[in-house]
Amino acid sequence: NAGVTQTPKFRVLKTGQSMTLLCAQDMNHEYMYWYRQDPGMGLRLIHYSVGEGTTAKGEVPDGYNVSRLKKQNFLLGLESAAPSQTSVYFCASSYMQGGQDFGPGTRLTVT
Amino acid sequence: ILNVEQSPQSLHVQEGDSTNFTCSFPSSNFYALHWYRWETAKSPEALFVMTLNGDEKKKGRISATLNTKEGYSYLYIKGSQPEDSATYLCALNAGGTSYGKLTFGQGTILTVHP
Secondary structure (H helix, E strand, C coil): CCCEEEECCEEEECCCCCEEEEEEECCCCCEEEEEEEECCCEEEEEEEEEECCEEEECCCCCCCEEECCCCCEEEEEECCCCHHHCEEEEEEEECCCCCCEECCCEEEEEC | CCCCEEECCEEEEECCCCEEEEEECCCCCCCEEEEEEECCCCCCEEEEEECCCCCEEEECCEEEEEECCCCEEEEEECCCCHHHCEEEEEEEECCHHHCCCCEECCCEEEEEEC
16 A cells, blocks of 8 residues: 555745645545644644545635545645745545544645 | 643653653543654654543553543653654544544654664
8 A cells, every 4th residue: 555645745836826736545544634834833734524525624724725526635726825835735644533644745835 | 723732842861761741632622632753754653542531552662641531641652762753743633523633732852862
């Protein structure tokens, strides 16, 4: 099993550009999550999904959109990137409310 | 917003020392308490998921206890090794309509010196 994978690993965007981060898991997990990690702020939940076709807002959802069209994929979109969105993004998945399996992270810089 | 606090923020110990850290959370909002280990340049790795008051879990030299009535959990490492150096995160699942949502603490950074 590949576990949780994230694409891309690194990305540099200019302010105003858009991009999509892809998360894929092969563990048949129902629940998937997107977090951002910033120095001194810990891990903060952006959006999450409890099943295919469902999404919900987390703690810091503004400026992001998500989609879960297939059970194994969870996409995070930035429509108009801002420097404040410079961060490391982690995707995670879990079987129901069990321990979460994390992806390797995507380092995003917005200039 | 739930307040999950961890102490200490950082800890330096010598190889072979035993150590412990604390995670505090609001006892009125509880479904499960998670512990994760996060090594530098890697992803968080789940250690334990604890749900019952008085729960005690063990994985090798690492163990954890849970007190839901007073709102705290302890993580213990017996005979610390340099490879135990990592950030240890706890996270609260408040249950109800929060589903699997976790609120993370800031973490305890452990450094084990050879």
